Amino acid sequence: MDDSDADDGLAFAPRHDWAPDIVRAAAGALEPPPLDLGRRAFALEPEAVPDRLGDRLAPHDDGLRTGTGGDWLSDDLARLREHEADLKLRGLLDKAEQALREERHADAWEHVEAALGIAPATVAALVLGVRCQHVLGEYETVLDRLIAARPDITDDADVKVVAQLVSTCELRLVDQVSEEADGLLDGDELDEAVEYVEQRVSRHPEVAGLHYVHGAVLYQTGQFPRALEVVEAARGADPEMFEDLYLAIQAKLCAPRVEHARQSLRAGEPKTAIEHLVACGEMLYSDSRYELLWSYAHERYAKSSKVPFVGWRRTRRAGVPPLSPAELQDVLGWVLAEEFNAGVTALGNQDFTATSTHCARAEAIDARCGVIAYLHATAETFAAQEALDRIDLGTLAVAERHLTRAAGLVPLLASDPELVEQRRWLEARVKNDLTDIARLARFIRCVTRFNDLMTRYERRTITTRNELYSVRGELISIRSEARISRKEHASDPSALRTLDNLLAALDHNLRQLLV
Numbered sequence: 121m122d123d124s125d126a127d128d129g130l131a132f133a134p135r136h137d138w139a140p141d142i143v144r145a146a147a148g149a150l151e152p153p154p155l156d157l158g159r160r161a162f163a164l165e166p167e168a169v170p171d172r173l174g175d176r177l178a179p180h181d182d183g184l185r186t187g188t189g190g191d192w193l194s195d196d197l198a199r200l201r202e203h204e205a206d207l208k209l210r211g212l213l214d215k216a217e218q219a220l221r222e223e224r225h226a227d228a229w230e231h232v233e234a235a236l237g238i239a240p241a242t243v244a245a246l247v248l249g250v251r252c253q254h255v256l257g258e259y260e261t262v263l264d265r266l267i268a269a270r271p272d273i274t275d276d277a278d279v280k281v282v283a284q285l286v287s288t289c290e291l292r293l294v295d296q297v298s299e300e301a302d303g304l305l306d307g308d309e310l311d312e313a314v315e316y317v318e319q320r321v322s323r324h325p326e327v328a329g330l331h332y333v334h335g336a337v338l339y340q341t342g343q344f345p346r347a348l349e350v351v352e353a354a355r356g357a358d359p360e361m362f363e364d365l366y367l368a369i370q371a372k373l374c375a376p377r378v379e380h381a382r383q384s385l386r387a388g389e390p391k392t393a394i395e396h397l398v399a400c401g402e403m404l405y406s407d408s409r410y411e412l413l414w415s416y417a418h419e420r421y422a423k424s425s426k427v428p429f430v431g432w433r434r435t436r437r438a439g440v441p442p443l444s445p446a447e448l449q450d451v452l453g454w455v456l457a458e459e460f461n462a463g464v465t466a467l468g469n470q471d472f473t474a475t476s477t478h479c480a481r482a483e484a485i486d487a488r489c490g491v492i493a494y495l496h497a498t499a500e501t502f503a504a505q506e507a508l509d510r511i512d513l514g515t516l517a518v519a520e521r522h523l524t525r526a527a528g529l530v531p532l533l534a535s536d537p538e539l540v541e542q543r544r545w546l547e548a549r550v551k552n553d554l555t556d557i558a559r560l561a562r563f564i565r566c567v568t569r570f571n572d573l574m575t576r577y578e579r580r581t582i583t584t585r586n587e588l589y590s591v592r593g594e595l596i597s598i599r600s601e602a603r604i605s606r607k608e609h610a611s612d613p614s615a616l617r618t619l620d621n622l623l624a625a626l627d628h629n630l631r632q633l634l635v
Contacts, residue, residue, distance in 0.1 A: 263289040263324065293320075294329030301337050310341045328357050335365055344372045370406035378410050381417060385455055386485055390420035412451040415443050420486075449536045452489040456482040463495050472506060475499035490536025493529045497546055500526035504553065513568065516561045523557060526550045559608045563615060566602040569594070570622060592633050599626040 331354035338347035479496035533543035
């Protein structure tokens with residue numbers, strides 16, 4: 121075989137600038153999935169009491185109309201005034217009523233005070249007084265009048281009316297005090313807020329709602345032992361009113377021991393975690409998450425025991441309920457919150473290696489967290505896309521490794537019932553992306569192998585029969601792979617043109633080598 125034969129036979133090579141145009145366009149479809157965590161959001165602190173202190177104590181409809189207009193005013197007062205024989209007293213009530221109609225509330229209150237000066241237990245005057253103070257906002261003043269008058273009121277109907285008036289004023293007063301306390305807390309005037317509420321409590325210790333506000337202010341200023349004392353002393357009168365606040369305070373007092381338990385579980389020491397939780401006593405049940413941690417600690421202890429039967433026996437003896445799949449995911453999210461939050465931050469900073477590292481640390485503690493697996497798989501898909509910024513066989517191999525790791529993580533999402541849709545979407549996407557990567561790799565490999573062969577014989581000839589057979593075998597192998605690649609890129613005109621040119625060159629050179 122002479123030089124001309126060799127030159128004619130290996131004369132065609134597709135252009136080297138094809139890859140950025142064709143492959144990058146194809147790789148552009150391999151976008152990473154969005155991160156959708158559903159309802160999963162993990163925090164280290166238990167939930168606090170309502171932001172608005174008066175939310176738990178909002179006034180209810182008490183059947184008494186405390187506004188200032190309408191024909192109903194005379195109707196409500198008619199029965200009460202019929203019993204007032206004193207003409208001067210009735211005159212003052214008429215003046216108070218007229219002033220209310222004209223929205224002269226301060227004048228109305230002066231007439232009411234004058235009437236109460238004549239007869240402190242006059243129920244009609246007390247009703248008008250409450251309506252005046254509803255606008256003026258001086259509930260303590262009228263509340264004092266109501267409490268002073270109570271012992272002298274004996275008529276059953278009047279007793280009921282006064283009881284309703286007292287309840288209304290107490291609720292309005294609590295709402296007023298809570299608003300003022302909220303304002304002081306918002307302004308970081310913590311000591312002033314406590315002092316203000318304690319003054320109101322000392323003036324009206326009979327108002328249970330004020331004790332609630334007192335406990336809540338102490339809670340929000342971090343004075344948990346004092347808050348517990350206040351609530352324990354007051355909750356006997358109305359346990360339901362104080363229940364949420366009582367549990368929130370207990371949760372705060374128990375939180376340091378629970379945190380020690382959480383850290384022990386992170387360190388792989390479930391027995392130590394159980395000991396910390398036992399020290400909480402009944403306070404352990406102040407937060408539902410703490411109870412989940414109790415069950416989780418026993419589960420971990422049972423699995424880690426050198427003699428598993430001993431661990432399971434202890435768990436049964438402790439009466440620890442097993443965790444449901446959703447509960448397990450909730451407690452895992454709490455236990456692994458550091459890694460999860462660091463991973464999300466790293467992902468937001470497009471540091472996919474750091475995200476994977478944080479997730480791997482979480483998986484070393486407990487690999488059953490669906491959200492961690494989701495975060496990790498998402499980071500791997502982003503890393504795969506990042507690798508394709510420069511497309512060649514090496515970067516495609518890197519992308520394939522990332523996607524293969526993601527594919528291995530996807531099944532772990534099944535442990536979290538909140539991630540059903542995310543798992544289904546991610547599983548299909550990773551599978552398709554792996555298929556596309558393999559297709560692109562085959563395309564690049566075909567052209568690269570042919571171009572490398574052309575370069576090798578650019579300034580030399582085939583000199584031996586063995587070398588001829590080797591080159592022919594290489595060309596046949598490339599042609600076989602190119603035909604497969606052509607089927608895979610049947611819908612891509614640009615790729616088809618390159619592959620058709622390549623196949624034509626392969627056939628031409630094979631014919632030349634047979635001459």
